[in-house]
Amino acid sequence: MNKLPIFGIGGYSHPDCILLERFMPTLESPSVAVLDGSVECLGESIDFTAESYKDAYSRINAIVIEGEKEAHDNYVSIGTLIPDQAEELLKLARMEQRHMKGFMACGKNLGVTADMAFAKEFFSPLHGNFQEALKEGKVTTCFLIQAILIEAFAISAYHVYIRVADPFAKKITEGVVKDEYLHLNYGQEWLKANLKTCKEELMQANKENLPLIRSMLDQVATDASELHMDKEELMEEFMIAYQDALTDIGLDNREIARMALAAVV
Numbered sequence: 331m332n333k334l335p336i337f338g339i340g341g342y343s344h345p346d347c348i349l350l351e352r353f354m355p356t357l358e359s360p361s362v363a364v365l366d367g368s369v370e371c372l373g374e375s376i377d378f379t380a381e382s383y384k385d386a387y388s389r390i391n392a393i394v395i396e397g398e399k400e401a402h403d404n405y406v407s408i409g410t411l412i413p414d415q416a417e418e419l420l421k422l423a424r425m426e427q428r429h430m431k432g433f434m435a436c437g438k439n440l441g442v443t444a445d446m447a448f449a450k451e452f453f454s455p456l457h458g459n460f461q462e463a464l465k466e467g468k469v470t471t472c473f474l475i476q477a478i479l480i481e482a483f484a485i486s487a488y489h490v491y492i493r494v495a496d497p498f499a500k501k502i503t504e505g506v507v508k509d510e511y512l513h514l515n516y517g518q519e520w521l522k523a524n525l526k527t528c529k530e531e532l533m534q535a536n537k538e539n540l541p542l543i544r545s546m547l548d549q550v551a552t553d554a555s556e557l558h559m560d561k562e563e564l565m566e567e568f569m570i571a572y573q574d575a576l577t578d579i580g581l582d583n584r585e586i587a588r589m590a591l592a593a594v595v
Protein backbone atom coordinates (compact mmCIF):
# COMPACT_ATOMS: atom_id res chain seq x y z
CA MET A 331 0.00 0.00 0.00
CA ASN A 332 1.50 3.26 -1.00
CA LYS A 333 1.75 6.05 1.45
CA LEU A 334 -0.11 9.22 0.76
CA PRO A 335 1.98 12.11 -0.39
CA ILE A 336 2.91 14.58 2.30
CA PHE A 337 2.47 17.70 0.25
CA GLY A 338 -0.58 19.00 -1.47
CA ILE A 339 0.40 17.63 -4.81
CA GLY A 340 -1.74 17.86 -7.82
CA GLY A 341 -3.42 21.04 -6.88
CA TYR A 342 -0.82 23.26 -5.36
CA SER A 343 -0.51 26.78 -6.50
CA HIS A 344 0.66 29.68 -4.49
CA PRO A 345 -2.24 31.80 -3.26
CA ASP A 346 -0.35 34.97 -4.05
CA CYS A 347 -0.09 34.24 -7.73
CA ILE A 348 -2.21 36.67 -9.63
CA LEU A 349 -3.68 36.55 -13.07
CA LEU A 350 -2.00 39.17 -15.15
CA GLU A 351 -3.29 39.45 -18.62
CA ARG A 352 -5.72 36.92 -19.97
CA PHE A 353 -7.01 33.94 -18.10
CA MET A 354 -6.59 30.66 -19.88
CA PRO A 355 -9.82 28.70 -19.52
CA THR A 356 -7.98 25.40 -19.93
CA LEU A 357 -6.18 25.96 -16.64
CA GLU A 358 -7.92 24.52 -13.62
CA SER A 359 -5.93 26.51 -11.12
CA PRO A 360 -7.84 29.53 -9.98
CA SER A 361 -4.84 31.31 -8.61
CA VAL A 362 -2.09 31.03 -11.13
CA ALA A 363 -1.98 33.21 -13.71
CA VAL A 364 -0.81 34.21 -16.85
CA LEU A 365 0.29 35.18 -19.38
CA ASP A 366 1.48 36.30 -22.70
CA GLY A 367 4.78 35.02 -21.50
CA SER A 368 4.71 36.24 -17.93
CA VAL A 369 3.17 35.53 -14.59
CA GLU A 370 3.20 37.36 -11.31
CA CYS A 371 4.00 35.37 -8.22
CA LEU A 372 4.76 36.62 -4.71
CA GLY A 373 4.77 40.12 -6.04
CA GLU A 374 7.45 39.38 -8.61
CA SER A 375 6.85 39.19 -12.30
CA ILE A 376 8.24 36.11 -14.04
CA ASP A 377 8.94 36.60 -17.71
CA PHE A 378 9.25 33.17 -19.32
CA THR A 379 10.40 34.73 -22.56
CA ALA A 380 13.34 36.67 -21.06
CA GLU A 381 16.75 35.59 -22.38
CA SER A 382 18.09 35.22 -18.81
CA TYR A 383 15.15 32.94 -17.95
CA LYS A 384 15.60 30.83 -21.08
CA ASP A 385 19.35 30.58 -20.54
CA ALA A 386 18.90 29.22 -17.00
CA TYR A 387 16.05 27.01 -18.23
CA SER A 388 18.32 25.40 -20.82
CA ARG A 389 20.36 23.90 -17.97
CA ILE A 390 17.57 23.22 -15.45
CA ASN A 391 15.42 21.60 -18.14
CA ALA A 392 18.39 19.48 -19.25
CA ILE A 393 19.03 18.36 -15.67
CA VAL A 394 15.42 17.31 -15.33
CA ILE A 395 15.43 15.46 -18.67
CA GLU A 396 18.72 13.73 -17.83
CA GLY A 397 17.45 12.94 -14.32
CA GLU A 398 14.38 11.23 -15.74
CA LYS A 399 16.54 9.30 -18.21
CA GLU A 400 18.91 8.22 -15.44
CA ALA A 401 15.88 7.15 -13.38
CA HIS A 402 14.57 5.06 -16.29
CA ASP A 403 17.91 3.34 -16.78
CA ASN A 404 18.42 2.84 -13.04
CA TYR A 405 15.09 1.10 -12.51
CA VAL A 406 15.74 -1.20 -15.45
CA SER A 407 19.19 -1.95 -13.98
CA ILE A 408 17.84 -2.66 -10.49
CA GLY A 409 15.49 -5.16 -12.15
CA THR A 410 18.51 -7.17 -13.27
CA LEU A 411 19.59 -7.53 -9.63
CA ILE A 412 16.16 -8.58 -8.34
CA PRO A 413 14.55 -10.44 -11.26
CA ASP A 414 11.36 -11.21 -9.33
CA GLN A 415 10.73 -7.44 -9.21
CA ALA A 416 11.86 -6.75 -12.78
CA GLU A 417 8.35 -6.41 -14.17
CA GLU A 418 7.29 -3.92 -11.51
CA LEU A 419 10.53 -1.98 -11.94
CA LEU A 420 9.96 -1.85 -15.67
CA LYS A 421 6.63 -0.14 -14.99
CA LEU A 422 8.44 2.52 -12.95
CA ALA A 423 11.04 2.87 -15.70
CA ARG A 424 8.30 3.47 -18.28
CA MET A 425 6.82 6.20 -16.09
CA GLU A 426 10.23 7.88 -15.98
CA GLN A 427 10.42 7.76 -19.75
CA ARG A 428 7.05 9.48 -19.97
CA HIS A 429 8.28 12.13 -17.54
CA MET A 430 11.34 12.69 -19.70
CA LYS A 431 9.15 13.28 -22.75
CA GLY A 432 6.91 15.63 -20.77
CA PHE A 433 9.84 17.79 -19.72
CA MET A 434 11.23 17.79 -23.26
CA ALA A 435 7.89 19.25 -24.29
CA CYS A 436 8.22 21.93 -21.57
CA GLY A 437 11.53 23.08 -23.06
CA LYS A 438 10.09 23.06 -26.54
CA ASN A 439 7.09 25.06 -25.37
CA LEU A 440 9.39 27.84 -24.17
CA GLY A 441 11.60 27.63 -27.26
CA VAL A 442 14.57 26.45 -25.21
CA THR A 443 17.23 23.95 -26.26
CA ALA A 444 18.27 21.80 -23.32
CA ASP A 445 22.00 21.75 -22.59
CA MET A 446 22.31 17.98 -22.33
CA ALA A 447 26.13 17.97 -22.16
CA PHE A 448 25.92 20.10 -19.00
CA ALA A 449 23.33 17.77 -17.49
CA LYS A 450 25.36 14.62 -18.20
CA GLU A 451 28.31 16.17 -16.40
CA PHE A 452 26.03 17.28 -13.56
CA PHE A 453 24.85 13.71 -12.96
CA SER A 454 28.14 11.97 -13.62
CA PRO A 455 29.37 11.51 -9.98
CA LEU A 456 26.05 10.01 -8.89
CA HIS A 457 25.81 8.04 -12.14
CA GLY A 458 29.30 6.63 -11.50
CA ASN A 459 28.45 5.56 -7.96
CA PHE A 460 25.25 3.88 -9.12
CA GLN A 461 27.08 1.99 -11.86
CA GLU A 462 29.71 0.81 -9.40
CA ALA A 463 27.08 -0.42 -6.96
CA LEU A 464 25.26 -2.15 -9.81
CA LYS A 465 28.42 -3.95 -10.88
CA GLU A 466 28.93 -5.14 -7.30
CA GLY A 467 25.30 -6.26 -7.00
CA LYS A 468 24.59 -3.80 -4.16
CA VAL A 469 20.80 -3.53 -4.34
CA THR A 470 20.56 -1.44 -1.16
CA THR A 471 22.98 1.18 -2.51
CA CYS A 472 21.15 1.28 -5.84
CA PHE A 473 17.81 1.82 -4.09
CA LEU A 474 19.29 4.48 -1.80
CA ILE A 475 20.72 6.40 -4.75
CA GLN A 476 17.75 6.13 -7.09
CA ALA A 477 14.60 5.57 -5.05
CA ILE A 478 15.48 7.68 -2.02
CA LEU A 479 18.04 10.36 -2.94
CA ILE A 480 17.14 11.04 -6.59
CA GLU A 481 13.40 10.72 -5.99
CA ALA A 482 13.52 13.02 -2.93
CA PHE A 483 15.63 15.47 -4.96
CA ALA A 484 13.10 15.35 -7.79
CA ILE A 485 10.13 15.71 -5.46
CA SER A 486 11.65 18.74 -3.75
CA ALA A 487 12.61 20.41 -7.03
CA TYR A 488 9.22 19.73 -8.63
CA HIS A 489 7.29 21.04 -5.64
CA VAL A 490 9.23 24.28 -5.63
CA TYR A 491 9.04 24.54 -9.43
CA ILE A 492 5.27 24.02 -9.57
CA ARG A 493 4.84 27.25 -7.60
CA VAL A 494 6.66 29.33 -10.21
CA ALA A 495 6.36 27.35 -13.46
CA ASP A 496 4.72 28.47 -16.67
CA PRO A 497 1.19 27.02 -16.96
CA PHE A 498 2.16 24.33 -19.46
CA ALA A 499 5.08 23.07 -17.35
CA LYS A 500 3.03 23.37 -14.16
CA LYS A 501 0.43 20.92 -15.46
CA ILE A 502 3.08 18.45 -16.56
CA THR A 503 5.07 18.72 -13.33
CA GLU A 504 1.98 18.21 -11.19
CA GLY A 505 1.35 14.90 -12.96
CA VAL A 506 4.98 13.86 -12.65
CA VAL A 507 5.40 14.55 -8.94
CA LYS A 508 2.55 12.16 -8.09
CA ASP A 509 4.46 9.37 -9.83
CA GLU A 510 7.69 10.24 -8.03
CA TYR A 511 5.98 9.53 -4.71
CA LEU A 512 5.10 6.05 -5.97
CA HIS A 513 8.77 5.49 -6.80
CA LEU A 514 9.99 6.80 -3.47
CA ASN A 515 7.47 4.58 -1.71
CA TYR A 516 8.55 1.57 -3.76
CA GLY A 517 12.15 2.00 -2.63
CA GLN A 518 11.05 2.61 0.95
CA GLU A 519 9.06 -0.62 1.00
CA TRP A 520 11.98 -2.69 -0.27
CA LEU A 521 14.41 -1.15 2.22
CA LYS A 522 11.91 -1.53 5.05
CA ALA A 523 11.41 -5.22 4.25
CA ASN A 524 15.18 -5.77 4.15
CA LEU A 525 16.26 -3.37 6.89
CA LYS A 526 17.78 -6.02 9.16
CA THR A 527 20.30 -7.02 6.54
CA CYS A 528 20.75 -3.76 4.69
CA LYS A 529 21.13 -1.11 7.41
CA GLU A 530 24.92 -1.03 7.41
CA GLU A 531 25.13 -0.74 3.63
CA LEU A 532 22.38 1.88 3.67
CA MET A 533 24.33 4.04 6.13
CA GLN A 534 27.54 3.70 4.15
CA ALA A 535 25.86 4.42 0.81
CA ASN A 536 24.22 7.47 2.32
CA LYS A 537 27.53 8.76 3.63
CA GLU A 538 28.99 8.53 0.14
CA ASN A 539 26.05 9.86 -1.84
CA LEU A 540 24.15 12.44 0.23
CA PRO A 541 27.09 14.89 -0.08
CA LEU A 542 26.74 14.57 -3.86
CA ILE A 543 23.09 15.62 -3.65
CA ARG A 544 24.12 18.58 -1.52
CA SER A 545 26.70 19.65 -4.07
CA MET A 546 24.19 19.17 -6.91
CA LEU A 547 21.85 21.55 -5.08
CA ASP A 548 24.67 24.06 -4.70
CA GLN A 549 25.54 23.81 -8.40
CA VAL A 550 21.98 24.39 -9.50
CA ALA A 551 21.18 27.23 -7.08
CA THR A 552 22.01 30.18 -9.33
CA ASP A 553 20.03 28.88 -12.31
CA ALA A 554 17.19 27.82 -10.02
CA SER A 555 16.97 31.30 -8.55
CA GLU A 556 16.68 32.73 -12.07
CA LEU A 557 13.55 30.55 -12.30
CA HIS A 558 12.43 31.99 -8.93
CA MET A 559 13.20 28.74 -7.12
CA ASP A 560 14.73 29.41 -3.73
CA LYS A 561 17.69 27.29 -2.61
CA GLU A 562 16.67 27.20 1.06
CA GLU A 563 13.21 26.07 0.05
CA LEU A 564 14.70 23.36 -2.18
CA MET A 565 16.81 22.10 0.69
CA GLU A 566 13.90 22.15 3.11
CA GLU A 567 11.67 20.21 0.75
CA PHE A 568 14.44 17.71 0.12
CA MET A 569 15.10 17.13 3.82
CA ILE A 570 11.40 16.66 4.50
CA ALA A 571 10.98 14.02 1.78
CA TYR A 572 14.31 12.36 2.70
CA GLN A 573 13.68 12.20 6.44
CA ASP A 574 10.12 11.09 5.95
CA ALA A 575 11.37 8.23 3.76
CA LEU A 576 13.95 7.17 6.36
CA THR A 577 11.32 7.21 9.10
CA ASP A 578 9.07 5.04 7.00
CA ILE A 579 11.91 2.59 6.36
CA GLY A 580 12.14 2.13 10.14
CA LEU A 581 15.16 4.15 11.21
CA ASP A 582 15.04 5.94 14.54
CA ASN A 583 15.59 9.65 15.11
CA ARG A 584 19.24 9.27 16.05
CA GLU A 585 20.00 7.20 12.95
CA ILE A 586 18.18 9.70 10.74
CA ALA A 587 20.04 12.62 12.32
CA ARG A 588 23.33 10.80 11.76
CA MET A 589 22.44 10.17 8.13
CA ALA A 590 21.26 13.74 7.50
CA LEU A 591 24.49 15.10 8.97
CA ALA A 592 26.36 13.53 6.07
CA ALA A 593 25.04 16.45 4.03
CA VAL A 594 26.81 19.05 6.14
CA VAL A 595 30.12 17.41 7.09
Ligand SMILES: [Fe+2]
Pocket residue numbers: 398401425426429484506509510
Ligand atom coordinates in the same frame (compact mmCIF):
# COMPACT_ATOMS: atom_id res chain seq x y z
FE1 LIG B 1 10.36 10.78 -12.93
Ligand SMILES: [Fe+2]
Pocket residue numbers: 401426481509510513514
Ligand atom coordinates in the same frame (compact mmCIF):
# COMPACT_ATOMS: atom_id res chain seq x y z
FE1 LIG C 1 10.83 8.64 -10.25
